[in-house]
Amino acid sequence: MSSRTVIRGGLVITASDEIHADVLIEDGRIVALAASNTPAAQAWTAERTIDATGKYVIPGGVDAHTHMELPFGGTFASDTFETGTRAAAWGGTTTIVDFAVQSVGHSLREGLDAWHAKAEGNCAIDYGFHMIVSDVNQETLKEMDLLVEEGVTSFKQFMAYPGVFYSDDGQILRAMQRSAENGGLIMMHAENGIAIDVLVEQALARGETDPRYHGEVRKALLEAEATHRAIRLAQVAGAPLYVVHVSATEAVAELARARDEGLNVFGETCPQYLFLSTDNLAEPDFEGAKYVCSTPLRPKEHQAALWRGLRTNDLQVVSTDHCPFCFEGQKELGRGDFSKIPNGLPGVENRMDLLHQAVVDGHISRRRWIEIACATPARMFGMYPKKGTIAPGADADIVVYDPHAEQVVSAATHHMNVDYSAYEGRRLTGRVETVLSRGRVVIDEREYTGHAGHGVYTPRSTCQYLN
Numbered sequence: 001m002s003s004r005t006v007i008r009g010g011l012v013i014t015a016s017d018e019i020h021a022d023v024l025i026e027d028g029r030i031v032a033l034a035a036s037n038t039p040a041a042q043a044w045t046a047e048r049t050i051d052a053t054g055k056y057v058i059p060g061g062v063d064a065h066t067h068m069e070l071p072f073g074g075t076f077a078s079d080t081f082e083t084g085t086r087a088a089a090w091g092g093t094t095t096i097v098d099f100a101v102q103s104v105g106h107s108l109r110e111g112l113d114a115w116h117a118k119a120e121g122n123c124a125i126d127y128g129f130h131m132i133v134s135d136v137n138q139e140t141l142k143e144m145d146l147l148v149e150e151g152v153t154s155f156k157q158f159m160a161y162p163g164v165f166y167s168d169d170g171q172i173l174r175a176m177q178r179s180a181e182n183g184g185l186i187m188m189h190a191e192n193g194i195a196i197d198v199l200v201e202q203a204l205a206r207g208e209t210d211p212r213y214h215g216e217v218r219k220a221l222l223e224a225e226a227t228h229r230a231i232r233l234a235q236v237a238g239a240p241l242y243v244v245h246v247s248a249t250e251a252v253a254e255l256a257r258a259r260d261e262g263l264n265v266f267g268e269t270c271p272q273y274l275f276l277s278t279d280n281l282a283e284p285d286f287e288g289a290k291y292v293c294s295t296p297l298r299p300k301e302h303q304a305a306l307w308r309g310l311r312t313n314d315l316q317v318v319s320t321d322h323c324p325f326c327f328e329g330q331k332e333l334g335r336g337d338f339s340k341i342p343n344g345l346p347g348v349e350n351r352m353d354l355l356h357q358a359v360v361d362g363h364i365s366r367r368r369w370i371e372i373a374c375a376t377p378a379r380m381f382g383m384y385p386k387k388g389t390i391a392p393g394a395d396a397d398i399v400v401y402d403p404h405a406e407q408v409v410s411a412a413t414h415h416m417n418v419d420y421s422a423y424e425g426r427r428l429t430g431r432v433e434t435v436l437s438r439g440r441v442v443i444d445e446r447e448y449t450g451h452a453g454h455g456v457y458t459p460r461s462t463c464q465y466l467n
């Protein structure tokens with residue numbers, strides 16, 4: 001038996017349009033939009049009517065960069081797929097793309113199977129996988145073709161973290177050449193990890209052990225240098241490139257130059273680089289550890305370049321790089337040695353609200369908010385128009401958003417499994433009210449009505465954002 005829901009009276013915002021329209025949903029999909037208060041819309045009947053008068057009706061967020069349960073620095077990211085996807089739903093995100101990990105000496109398949117096992121039956125919202133490639137060899141390269149065919153169409157490589165995820169330039173070039181053939185998209189962690197390790201050793205030898213030195217050794221120039229190198233390697237390979245977690249003005253400049261040259265080079269930044277800075281890393285009593293991530297937070301001056309890049313489309317996507325570690329027992333592993341602080345920040349629940357605040361503050365328009373948080377990540381990673389928009393045929397992943405509600409962000413009220421908030425005490429205008437995932441209401445006027453296992457694996461096509 002079919003089930004119908006209608007959302008009435010809201011302002012429907014997509015990357016391209018803003019219209020006062022009613023939205024009809026049937027069996028998990030959007031079937032029609034019609035201008036509100038018209039006979040066409042009024043004729044619709046449904047089992048459930050959601051009143052969105054005075055609210056925005058937006059596509060569910062697509063967070064293309066999360067790390068649930070990631071093993072890192074001798075511990076694991078503290079959100080499981082269950083807790084992390086539930087928190088995502090609370091924050092208006094209805095799809096995540098997480099990173100399965102290939103360990104050195106193991107196959108891509110083993111890594112991917114392990115991540116499927118962690119996620120399956122546990123997710124509140126839909127999910128897909130990228131693959132972290134840590135060990136480029138002939139077998140890995142062949143496996144990349146198979147993964148693209150089965151819907152894992154993007155691969156992350158690291159120019160940082162020698163001895164863990166690091167690939168050298170030859171390995172990167174080979175993977176890029178392969179992706180040029182099979183349609184995969186290489187996602188690059190662009191920092192010169194070899195040079196950074198020298199600076200880490202020298203800083204520790206000088207007794208510089210506090211969290212703030214994490215930011216000092218991971219220099220903006222070393223992000224820019226790696227970004228430049230990745231761009232040129234991709235150009236040589238004839239492959240597109242997506243640079244993750246861009247934080248430095250100089251790195252944005254490299255992306256802008258490459259894009260001016262017409263290259264298929266894309267950049268992602270994250271809320272932490274837009275809203276936080278080295279001031280947070282310098283907080284006393286080891287509190288700065290809460291803000292240790294890589295690439296690192298930068299001095300405030302870098303934020304203007306990131307906002308500008310988002311407006312000019314030199315940066316296309318805002319993802320969270322959600323990788324939470326509790327302050328107690330996890331971040332504390334690095335007391336006395338900043339290089340032992342597990343890298344990563346929580347944020348999957350905060351992204352849509354922080355970016356709405358950017359709309360309120362005048363950094364971006366409402367449509368650009370939806371473009372960078374929903375539509376472009378869906379296109380970039382081969383899920384559009386199933387995800388990332390409100391249109392007939394799309395999955396009914398929809399958020400009713402109250403643009404006037406006021407909230408104060410706090411660990412006391414958030415739903416992520418982590419004992420602090422990177423945005424503690426921040427006042428935001430706007431709040432998620434109701435969330436539908438494939439037509440099912442999972443947040444109902446700020447009450448969780450979803451369940452683990454509702455979210456399904458979403459195989460992806462290749463990048464839909466190429467020139």
Ligand SMILES: NC(=O)NCCC(=O)O
Pocket residue numbers: 067189245292293294295321323343344345
């Ligand atoms: N970003 C970060 O600090 N941790 C997660 C791993 C990564 O994305 O590099």
Ligand SMILES: [Zn+2]
Pocket residue numbers: 189244245294295
């Ligand atoms: Zn990274």
Ligand SMILES: [Zn+2]
Pocket residue numbers: 065067321323
């Ligand atoms: Zn990451």
